[in-house]
Amino acid sequence: MSRARPERIGALPVRxxxxxxxxxxxxLLAACALAAAAVVLPLGLIVAHLLAQGLPALDLGxxxxxxxxxxxxxxxxxxxxxGTLILVGLGALVAVPVGVGAGLYLAEHGDGRxxxxxxxxxxxxxxxxxxxxxxxxxxxxxxxxxxxSALAGGIALGLLMLPTIVRSTEEVVxxxxxxxxxxxxxxxAPRWRVTQQIVLPAAxxxxxxxxxxxxxxxxxxxxxxxxxALGNRFWSxxxxxxxxxxxxxxxxxxxxxxxxxxxxxxAGALVxxxxxxxxxxxxxxxxxxxxxx
Amino acid sequence: xxxxxxxxxxxxxxxxxxxxxxxxxxxxxxxxxxPSLRVFGWGFLVSTDWDPVAERFGALPYxxxxxxxxxxxxxxxxxxxxxxxxxxxxLAPPRLxxxxxxxxxxxASIPSIVYGIWGLFVLAPWLRSAAEPWLTAxxxxxPLFQGFPFGIGMLNAGIVLAIMVVPxxxxxxxxxxxxxxxxxxxxxxxxGSTRAEAIAVAVDAARPGILxxxxxxxxxxxxxxxxxxxxxxxxxxxxxxxxxxxATMASVIANEFAEATGKLYLSALVEIALVLxxxxxxxxxxxxxxxxxxxxxRRDVAGAA
Amino acid sequence: xxxxxxxFYGAHQALRSVTLEVPSNSVTAIIGPSGCGKSTLLxxxxxxxxLIPGVRTAGQVVVSGRDVYAxxxxxxxxxxxxxxxxxxxxxxxxSIFENAAFGLRLLGIRDRGELEARxxxxxxxxxxxxxxxxxxxxxxxxLSGGQQQRLCIARCLAVEPEVVLMDEPAAALDPxxxxxxxxxxxxLKKRYTxxxxxxxxxxxxxxxxxxxxxxxxxxxxxxxxxxxxxSPREKLTEDYIxxxxx
Ligand SMILES: Nc1ncnc2c1ncn2[C@@H]1O[C@H](COP(=O)(O)OP(=O)(O)OP(=O)(O)O)[C@@H](O)[C@H]1O
Ligand SMILES: [Mg+2]
Numbered sequence: 001m002s003r004a005r006p007e008r009i010g011a012l013p014v015r016x017x018x019x020x021x022x023x024x025x026x027x028l029l030a031a032c033a034l035a036a037a038a039v040v041l042p043l044g045l046i047v048a049h050l051l052a053q054g055l056p057a058l059d060l061g062x063x064x065x066x067x068x069x070x071x072x073x074x075x076x077x078x079x080x081x082x083g084t085l086i087l088v089g090l091g092a093l094v095a096v097p098v099g100v101g102a103g104l105y106l107a108e109h110g111d112g113r114x115x116x117x118x119x120x121x122x123x124x125x126x127x128x129x130x131x132x133x134x135x136x137x138x139x140x141x142x143x144x145x146x147x148x149s150a151l152a153g154g155i156a157l158g159l160l161m162l163p164t165i166v167r168s169t170e171e172v173v174x175x176x177x178x179x180x181x182x183x184x185x186x187x188x189a190p191r192w193r194v195t196q197q198i199v200l201p202a203a204x205x206x207x208x209x210x211x212x213x214x215x216x217x218x219x220x221x222x223x224x225x226x227x228x229a230l231g232n233r234f235w236s237x238x239x240x241x242x243x244x245x246x247x248x249x250x251x252x253x254x255x256x257x258x259x260x261x262x263x264x265x266x267a268g269a270l271v272x273x274x275x276x277x278x279x280x281x282x283x284x285x286x287x288x289x290x291x292x293x
Numbered sequence: 294x295x296x297x298x299x300x301x302x303x304x305x306x307x308x309x310x311x312x313x314x315x316x317x318x319x320x321x322x323x324x325x326x327x328p329s330l331r332v333f334g335w336g337f338l339v340s341t342d343w344d345p346v347a348e349r350f351g352a353l354p355y356x357x358x359x360x361x362x363x364x365x366x367x368x369x370x371x372x373x374x375x376x377x378x379x380x381x382x383x384l385a386p387p388r389l390x391x392x393x394x395x396x397x398x399x400x401a402s403i404p405s406i407v408y409g410i411w412g413l414f415v416l417a418p419w420l421r422s423a424a425e426p427w428l429t430a431x432x433x434x435x436p437l438f439q440g441f442p443f444g445i446g447m448l449n450a451g452i453v454l455a456i457m458v459v460p461x462x463x464x465x466x467x468x469x470x471x472x473x474x475x476x477x478x479x480x481x482x483x484x485g486s487t488r489a490e491a492i493a494v495a496v497d498a499a500r501p502g503i504l505x506x507x508x509x510x511x512x513x514x515x516x517x518x519x520x521x522x523x524x525x526x527x528x529x530x531x532x533x534x535x536x537x538x539x540a541t542m543a544s545v546i547a548n549e550f551a552e553a554t555g556k557l558y559l560s561a562l563v564e565i566a567l568v569l570x571x572x573x574x575x576x577x578x579x580x581x582x583x584x585x586x587x588x589x590x591r592r593d594v595a596g597a598a
Numbered sequence: 599x600x601x602x603x604x605x606f607y608g609a610h611q612a613l614r615s616v617t618l619e620v621p622s623n624s625v626t627a628i629i630g631p632s633g634c635g636k637s638t639l640l641x642x643x644x645x646x647x648x649l650i651p652g653v654r655t656a657g658q659v660v661v662s663g664r665d666v667y668a669x670x671x672x673x674x675x676x677x678x679x680x681x682x683x684x685x686x687x688x689x690x691x692x693s694i695f696e697n698a699a700f701g702l703r704l705l706g707i708r709d710r711g712e713l714e715a716r717x718x719x720x721x722x723x724x725x726x727x728x729x730x731x732x733x734x735x736x737x738x739x740x741l742s743g744g745q746q747q748r749l750c751i752a753r754c755l756a757v758e759p760e761v762v763l764m765d766e767p768a769a770a771l772d773p774x775x776x777x778x779x780x781x782x783x784x785x786l787k788k789r790y791t792x793x794x795x796x797x798x799x800x801x802x803x804x805x806x807x808x809x810x811x812x813x814x815x816x817x818x819x820x821x822x823x824x825x826x827x828x829s830p831r832e833k834l835t836e837d838y839i840x841x842x843x844x
Contacts, residue, residue: 018706021490021704021706024487025487025488025489028489029384029489031376032376032380032384033380034376035372035373035377036376036380038377039374039377039400039459040393040397040400042400042456043396043400043403045415046403046411049411049415050407050411053414097307098311101303102307102310104304105307105308108304109301109304110308114308114309115308118308118311121315121316123581124315125311127512127516127573127574127577128318128516128570129515129518129543129569129570131543131569132318132322132570133318134546134550135325135546135550135562136317136566138550139321139324139325139563140317140318140321159314159318162311191294191300192296192300192301195300196300216402219404220403220406221405222404222405222518223405223518223543226547226550227550230551247404247519250406250407251406251519262414265410266410266414269406269407269410272406273403273404277403280399281402284395285395386651387651476684476686477691479682479684480684480750482649483682483754484677484700484704484754485674485675485701487674490704497690497691497692
């Protein structure tokens with residue numbers, strides 16, 4: 001730098017940005033808008049194709065009937081729809097109490113080492129691919145039970161929901177104003193009653209929303225069910241037997257070499273999408289109205 | 294007070310179930326992989342054998358398939374994702390931005406199987422009849438785009454994966470961009486920057502977080518199963534061409550696990566699950582570190598995923 | 599200078615027919631109570647208000663003989679000629695050198711020697727060179743608040759603006775750092791035309807040649823600083839400088 005002599009420096013040219021700069025600016029801004037359009041486009045395409053292919057195959061029978069053998073017309077996925085609801089319900093039974101309890105713990109007492117451990121393992125668990133959860137559940141539940149079962153499927157889905165519920169419960173509970181707690185404690189209420197009767201209710205709307213989002217997501221999961229709940233062409237409500245589910249049905253029917261089955265797979269996909277996207281879409285819209293979020 | 298203490302312990306016990314469950318998942322996967330680990334050792338990762346009859350197994354084609362399909366997905370999702378995030382955070386009128394963000398969030402909630410069926414029945418025929426012939430005709434001198442246009446294969450899997458993970462890139466990058474101080478853009482503009490140049494300053498400041506978002510998306514792509522299984526073609530061959538079918542770690546498990554006969558066969562599949570587990574844990578940890586470092590922990594990645 | 603300039607944020611009128619003249623190579627201070635429109639006026643000179651949705655303007659702002667709100671004005675070029683220093687130091691998260699060189703790179707200067715020479719020159723003019731000469735490659739965020747603010751001034755000077763706008767440049771700084779900025783302003787007026795917003799009347803009195811007093815979006819009085827502080831013509835000005843409100 002020593003050779004730089006400031007007085008040698010001439011005046012800077014006074015002019016607007018050069019043509020390349022203008023072009024670059026316009027091009028980049030346009031590219032960003034195009035990128036956004038390109039990202040939204042597939043959603044439009046997917047929904048359009050689902051409606052075009054799925055709607056014609058969708059009738060009341062689809063919701064009321066059992067699957068028919070190849071070649072016979074009609075037939076539906078009634079058992080799969082009910083099966084999915086059962087599986088998701090089982091998953092919620094496993095994940096919601098544990099998840100909400102753990103989330104409460106993290107929010108109220110979670111600043112120590114236990115809290116850090118729980119938080120980081122929840123994060124790890126949330127990143128584990130669902131197929132791996134399926135493999136682990138196979139070893140942990142299916143093998144000891146000796147058979148594929150609704151129970152195993154429900155547990156697998158529960159494991160998938162758990163981390164989301166834990167972390168969103170913590171987040172929502174932390175948003176409950178400190179003043180609520182202080183008001184309760186100042187009235188002489190013991191801490192556990194304040195948590196149970198003031199903090200939890202105040203956070204309940206958020207917890208319910210977050211749990212439902214996790215449920216909706218789990219309802220669309222296929223991979224962890226393939227070798228836990230397996231699938232079932234017949235009507236079954238038993239928890240210790242294989243059970244049908246919408247995603248697995250769609251998977252099987254889509255890969256089958258029969259047009260009629262492929263059409264039903266589209267119809268199933270449409271139903272699944274409506275179920276999942278509607279629930280999460282509505283929830284996301286309401287979330288914005290919950291104060292504190 | 295004893296009741297307080299009891300309540301605390303109850304919540305603590307529930308909370309401790311989370312690490313216990315995580316440990317169980319890890320333990321069970323490692324235990325199941327044991328026989329395969331003992332027989333094949335590290336060679337498992339570099340062998341291309343997959344012979345259930347002779348009971349000789351190697352994971353290389355699946356590792357390769359996972360990495361290549363995810364690489365295609367990243368190559369598409371990162372530029373498009375960052376572009377969209379910039380559009381949403383910096384350019385779009387607020388109302389349009391909110392609507393588009395909502396739509397992109399919806400994209401993230403579509404079940405994997407729905408992407409799969411779309412990839413299989415819509416994308417694959419289009420690739421087979423239009424896109425892939427065009428690629429072989431125009432860039433076919435590259436080994437990447439040679440061979441028969443199957444429609445299903447690595448390219449299809451990569452595109453479907455890109456569509457699936459791009460919302461992750463968009464929504465996290467957008468939030469990170471919104472969190473970078475306005476003053477940076479103002480400073481740049483006040484110095485005579487064009488709009489794009491000022492945005493580049495903000496993107497530069499947000500770079501670690503955006504990188505984190507991309508890696509998080511990578512973590513999802515690596516483990517994504519159903520959609521890929523439906524469109525990748527499922528062969529354990531390694532081909533240079535992206536048009537050729539292949540398989541990923543996740544897809545081979547999905548395809549073969551339920552029918553795997555023989556202890557070693559099953560164990561080999563579980564070992565693949567173990568490798569996938571390890572890979573995604575590392576990738577996700579890295580991503581989380583980056584995102585947390587740039588947003589100061591404001592963003593809860595677990596809740597967002 | 600401005601002529602009968604109005605500015606609206608949506609329905610809210612933030613500037614009411616402001617007319618004032620800023621002589622070159624002098625320091626003009628703008629004072630007034632919080633919310634009276636000082637920043638808004640300052641940001642009208644380089645059209646930084648354009649960034650805020652819903653802003654409308656009427657009247658003229660003339661810089662070097664041209665109305666900056668005239669159609670066809672190149673805002674990017676305008677902002678190069680009319681530099682701005684903000685209330686909070688806002689260096690880019692880059693090295694000290696890259697901060698000072700930012701505007702030069704925009705102008706397409708690639709030559710390393712020229713970049714280094716110009717960066718040195720602007721850092722010297724901002725009275726920062728001696729403190730940072732041997733750590734130009736370090737992150738600008740490691741500097742103290744006062745140093746960061748001088749770096750922002752250097753960054754602004756590097757592109758050789760004609761006018762430098764300063765919006766409470768010392769508000770976030772301690773007294774020592776403030777004193778250095780004040781010295782710097784006095785030095786800079788040899789080369790540049792400076793408009794500075796300040797909350798601090800002593801500061802205005804110390805460094806400015808002319809002072810403008812604003813109230814509720816209107817310019818109440820403008821004149822020679824010493825005259826304005828010793829014998830204000832308007833009752834409102836007198837009330838303000840004697841601390842009766844604000
Ligand atoms: N972005 C905006 N949108 C709407 N109104 C604004 C905006 N910025 C400022 N205003 C309004 O314009 C008026 C003038 O604001 P301005 O920031 O110019 O005041 P100021 O004199 O700089 O105050 P301070 O001394 O506190 O910095 C205020 O009434 C303010 O509420
Ligand atoms: Mg101000």
